[in-house]
Amino acid sequence: METLTALAGGFATALTPTHLLFAFAGCFLGTAVGVLPGIGPALTVALLLPITFQVPATSAFILFAGVYYGAMYGGSTTSILLNTPGESATIITALEGFQMARRGRAGPALATAAIGSFVAGTIATIALTFFAPIVVELALRLGPAEYFSLMVIAFVAVSSVLGASVLRGLTTLFLGLLLGVVGVDLQTGQPRFTFGMIEFLDGIEVTIVAVGLFAVAETLHLATRRKHGEDEILPLSGSLWLSREDWARSWKPWLRGACIGFPFGAIPAGGSELPTFLSYFMEKKLSRQPQQFGQGAIEGVAGPEAANNAAAAGVLMPMLTLGLPTSVTAAIMLSAFQSYGIQPGPLLFVNQAELIWGLIASLYVGNLMLLVLNLPLIGLWVRILKIPQPQLYAGILVFATIGAYGVSNSVIDLLVMYAVGVVGMLMKRYDFPVAPAVIGMILGPLAEQAFRQALTISQGDWTTFVTRPISAVFLTIALALAGGPAVWRAVVMTRRASA
Amino acid sequence: MSTSRRSLLAAAALLPAALTLRPAVAQQRFESIFMFIPAGPGGGWDGTGRAIEQAARAAGLVGSFQFENVGGAGGMVGLPRFVNQRRNQPNALMVGGSVMVGAGITNKSPITIANVQPIARLTEEAGVIVVPATSDIRTWQDLEAKLKANPGGVPVGGGSAGGTDHILLGLILKALGRNPREASYVAFAGGGPANAAILGGQVSAGISGYSEFAEQIKAGRMRALATSGERRIEGTDIPTLKELGLDVTAANWRGVFAGPGITAAQRQALIDLMVAVHATPQWKETLRARVWADAFLTGDAFAEYLKRDITATESVLKDLGLA
Amino acid sequence: MRSRPRAGEVAVAGCLVALAVLSIWQTAVIPVSPIYARVGPTLFPWIASAGLLALSLVLLAQALRGGFAGVGAQLPVDWGSLAWVAAGLAANVAFIGTLGFVFAATAMFVCVARGFGSTRPGRDALIGAVVALTSYLGFEKLLGVNIGAGILEGII
Numbered sequence: 001m002e003t004l005t006a007l008a009g010g011f012a013t014a015l016t017p018t019h020l021l022f023a024f025a026g027c028f029l030g031t032a033v034g035v036l037p038g039i040g041p042a043l044t045v046a047l048l049l050p051i052t053f054q055v056p057a058t059s060a061f062i063l064f065a066g067v068y069y070g071a072m073y074g075g076s077t078t079s080i081l082l083n084t085p086g087e088s089a090t091i092i093t094a095l096e097g098f099q100m101a102r103r104g105r106a107g108p109a110l111a112t113a114a115i116g117s118f119v120a121g122t123i124a125t126i127a128l129t130f131f132a133p134i135v136v137e138l139a140l141r142l143g144p145a146e147y148f149s150l151m152v153i154a155f156v157a158v159s160s161v162l163g164a165s166v167l168r169g170l171t172t173l174f175l176g177l178l179l180g181v182v183g184v185d186l187q188t189g190q191p192r193f194t195f196g197m198i199e200f201l202d203g204i205e206v207t208i209v210a211v212g213l214f215a216v217a218e219t220l221h222l223a224t225r226r227k228h229g230e231d232e233i234l235p236l237s238g239s240l241w242l243s244r245e246d247w248a249r250s251w252k253p254w255l256r257g258a259c260i261g262f263p264f265g266a267i268p269a270g271g272s273e274l275p276t277f278l279s280y281f282m283e284k285k286l287s288r289q290p291q292q293f294g295q296g297a298i299e300g301v302a303g304p305e306a307a308n309n310a311a312a313a314g315v316l317m318p319m320l321t322l323g324l325p326t327s328v329t330a331a332i333m334l335s336a337f338q339s340y341g342i343q344p345g346p347l348l349f350v351n352q353a354e355l356i357w358g359l360i361a362s363l364y365v366g367n368l369m370l371l372v373l374n375l376p377l378i379g380l381w382v383r384i385l386k387i388p389q390p391q392l393y394a395g396i397l398v399f400a401t402i403g404a405y406g407v408s409n410s411v412i413d414l415l416v417m418y419a420v421g422v423v424g425m426l427m428k429r430y431d432f433p434v435a436p437a438v439i440g441m442i443l444g445p446l447a448e449q450a451f452r453q454a455l456t457i458s459q460g461d462w463t464t465f466v467t468r469p470i471s472a473v474f475l476t477i478a479l480a481l482a483g484g485p486a487v488w489r490a491v492v493m494t495r496r497a498s499a
Numbered sequence: 500m501s502t503s504r505r506s507l508l509a510a511a512a513l514l515p516a517a518l519t520l521r522p523a524v525a526q527q528r529f530e531s532i533f534m535f536i537p538a539g540p541g542g543g544w545d546g547t548g549r550a551i552e553q554a555a556r557a558a559g560l561v562g563s564f565q566f567e568n569v570g571g572a573g574g575m576v577g578l579p580r581f582v583n584q585r586r587n588q589p590n591a592l593m594v595g596g597s598v599m600v601g602a603g604i605t606n607k608s609p610i611t612i613a614n615v616q617p618i619a620r621l622t623e624e625a626g627v628i629v630v631p632a633t634s635d636i637r638t639w640q641d642l643e644a645k646l647k648a649n650p651g652g653v654p655v656g657g658g659s660a661g662g663t664d665h666i667l668l669g670l671i672l673k674a675l676g677r678n679p680r681e682a683s684y685v686a687f688a689g690g691g692p693a694n695a696a697i698l699g700g701q702v703s704a705g706i707s708g709y710s711e712f713a714e715q716i717k718a719g720r721m722r723a724l725a726t727s728g729e730r731r732i733e734g735t736d737i738p739t740l741k742e743l744g745l746d747v748t749a750a751n752w753r754g755v756f757a758g759p760g761i762t763a764a765q766r767q768a769l770i771d772l773m774v775a776v777h778a779t780p781q782w783k784e785t786l787r788a789r790v791w792a793d794a795f796l797t798g799d800a801f802a803e804y805l806k807r808d809i810t811a812t813e814s815v816l817k818d819l820g821l822a
Numbered sequence: 823m824r825s826r827p828r829a830g831e832v833a834v835a836g837c838l839v840a841l842a843v844l845s846i847w848q849t850a851v852i853p854v855s856p857i858y859a860r861v862g863p864t865l866f867p868w869i870a871s872a873g874l875l876a877l878s879l880v881l882l883a884q885a886l887r888g889g890f891a892g893v894g895a896q897l898p899v900d901w902g903s904l905a906w907v908a909a910g911l912a913a914n915v916a917f918i919g920t921l922g923f924v925f926a927a928t929a930m931f932v933c934v935a936r937g938f939g940s941t942r943p944g945r946d947a948l949i950g951a952v953v954a955l956t957s958y959l960g961f962e963k964l965l966g967v968n969i970g971a972g973i974l975e976g977i978i
Contacts, residue, residue, distance in 0.1 A: 202571030268695035345714020
């Protein structure tokens with residue numbers, strides 16, 4: 001009841017004309033800037049940070065909420081249309097999204113992403129409103145040992161759907177793991193795989209590898225087989241809107257994505273990538289036509305996009321309830337609080353109730369605004385695909401360059417991206433799946449750090465992973481996932497045999 | 500990624516036209532200043548740079564600011580870039596501090612903080628040692644006894660290995676007569692995960708700058724046992740390690756530097772600018788709001804201090820096995 | 823099954839083996855400080871390198887015995903197209919630091935478009951220049967994000 005009253009107060013703040021205007025401006029700017037290559041939500045918020053000096057705190061944060069959600073929406077557009085993910089949370093979206101676009105189904109891909117984002121964003125915002133303190137307290141119970149066990153689940157999930165080419169899938173997974181090693185080791189400060197170069201000390205950015213593996217590799221690969229003319233992008237066909245079948249195939253992934261994404265956002269080491277992987281692999285496992293995955297399955301866009309947006313809302317929970325930033329974007333938003341002299345922390349809800357509830361209410365408003373703003377834009381975006389092939393691919397490479405070089409101004413980054421592109425071209429040619437490389441690169445460092453932190457805490461006692469109850473539960477789930485299908489088949493067989 | 504790696508390698512500059520406070524042009528000392536931040540937006544160095552901008556513009560000391568952020572590896576990615584690109588540029592400033600001193604030593608980087616010209620040390624932030632509110636460790640003496648008995652049995656969380664937090668733990672163990680190498684130091688990527696691990700009781704204790712923990716301490720979720728400053732932090736009653744009988748002081752200082760190759764007169768002009776910035780009411784307000792201790796020191800005195808700091812850091816890192 | 827090994831697959835598997843050896847060497851040179859003897863910075867790289875070595879050896883064996891399992895024959899490479907696209911990437915890397923983003927991106931645009939069969943380099947140059955210049959102005963002037971100034975950008 002108390003929460004509802006406070007929320008009503010929040011809506012009273014958020015629904016004033018000025019604040020609606022700020023929310024709209026935020027959504028618009030966030031979408032616009034989020035679409036640009038190399039500029040994800042974190043940088044978008046950072047770029048717009050100076051505005052905080054101009055307007056009152058409440059307006060500024062309503063603006064930010066719009067920018068944050070808007071950038072999450074905008075990020076998927078380039079993944080789907082140009083195979084160029086702007087940030088790590090939309091990498092998975094590119095897998096199926098771009099395939100849909102190539103088959104003339106860019107419209108439904110963008111639509112399911114937008115609606116899925118809205119549905120998941122709204123569910124997550126409702127959960128944030130009512131359960132934030134509880135979820136955060138639960139999340140705090142998870143320590144490095146539990147994170148590691150979670151990563152084990154993720155690894156099992158990934159390898160269980162590698163499909164026909166398990167050997168080659170594992171190979172690219174290990175390549176990704178090795179790429180993730182590059183840089184200064186967090187636990188000991190020792191440089192690893194840096195070949196003595198300062199540029200590699202802080203590691204290789206995952207979006208650079210992803211764009212190299214997806215956009216650059218795809219372009220090179222198509223160039224090698226141009227004469228054979230079988231890779232033409234099909235013209236847009238059918239409706240831009242979701243068909244009845246699309247709806248039927250999308251709604252469950254949206255809901256599942258929201259359920260996976262939200263809790264991960266709250267976990268201090270969760271991030272938004274892990275839930276997108278898990279959602280993707282879950283949809284592939286549950287799908288009746290798993291062979292469609294990789295060929296443009298709509299579930300593979302709907303689920304991860306929902307997970308990604310739910311995680312974005314989840315990230316706000318530890319930030320608002322405890323002042324803990326669990327993502328770069330949250331860290332930047334916290335510094336914006338500070339520039340208003342507001343210290344984010346456990347007392348925020350008490351000391352700044354009006355601001356916080358106004359912010360939460362504006363999340364609902366912003367979500368709705370984004371849907372209204374984005375659906376009509378789909379018709380505009382898909383025209384990008386009408387550009388003739390030579391200019392389209394030239395343009396994609398220019399965009400990829402901006403993404404890699406634009407922010408860092410590092411020729412090394414550019415070289416890494418192109419080198420990865422050549423490797424990716426060979427992978428495509430010899431039928432190695434590329435996604436496991438990116439997944440290994442993201443999960444590897446997380447798993448390794450958690451593993452070593454856990455062992456430092458337990459003073460080298462390896463049983464810590466099974467003696468801590470939550471960790472043991474996670475490991476059991478992983479074991480069930482790994483062995484379950486085999487056991488199930490065995491059981492069915494024996495039954496049949498005895499029958 | 501949510502790790503401290505280049506999740507954000509960002510050149511975030513201002514929308515310059517957006518905020519024009521029109522002050523008296525008479526006092527303007529620089530038409531424009533190029534401010535280089537060797538870290539991503541949102542952190543302490545970025546905050547320092549932006550605070551300088553706010554103060555300087557409000558007082559009309561500088562016409563406009565241009566920012567560039569190049570983060571990573573404790574500033575060691577940005578530093579060489581600043582040295583190469585801003586050589587001889589009289590209006591270029593770079594934010595830096597203790598972290599950069601340590602990073603240069605551990606990474607054995609060919610270009611270090613010694614390659615830029617010290618202009619002014621601005622702020623200092625003492626470290627604070629905390630335990631979760633639910634911990635059975637009530638006082639510093641409790642923790643001290645545990646650390647003395649078996650340092651390996653007390654996992655302590657903080658920022659990345661070899662950073663200021665890790666160094667402080669090393670200094671404490673050394674003062675207690677233990678070997679810093681026995682420490683169970685758990686490095687976390689940034690304030691969020693470290694805070695979460697302490698609040699969740701995953702580690703026995705935590706070390707970081709006071710501002711990282713201030714709100715948790717005020718809210719009663721963490722218990723502050725000691726700080727590492729020379730004096731107590733204003734507005735708190737946390738004893739210093741010195742008061743507690745341990746001869747350890749350590750602080751994370753931040754300052755600004757100029758590129759190599761500028762003349763003595765150009766350097767003096769930048770020093771004068773920082774003196775003027777330091778005198779503005781806006782700067783004082785920033786210090787108060789962010790609980791940054793004023794540690795103003797300019798020119799040659801700062802250069803002297805820097806030299807001593809480098810030597811001291813080197814010796815601690817050797818003890819820790821990181822140099 | 824096929825009996826004659828295909829050169830391409832053998833080369834790819836060979837490169838993977840070489841890569842695994844390279845990473846084993848890099849793992850061996852990671853400095854290890856004595857304090858972190860429990861789980862040092864090398865355990866994970868060892869596992870990853872050894873894993874890659876094992877997998878790539880299996881792939882090599884498959885390639886030598888006639889080809890990767892389940893991979894059909896590859897289409898012949900269109901070297902002309904590939905060379906143009908590669909030249910575009912190389913031009914971009916070579917020029918972006920010195921001549922600036924707009925020039926480098928335009929050069930890349932023309933080369934890549936040529937690689938994909940465009941026959942009007944003049945028009946492509948114009949389109950590329952407009953795209954690059956718009957991006958440059960948008961990023962640099964509106965957002966203040968530095969995307970690589972050069973000679974041309976200095977004039978603007």
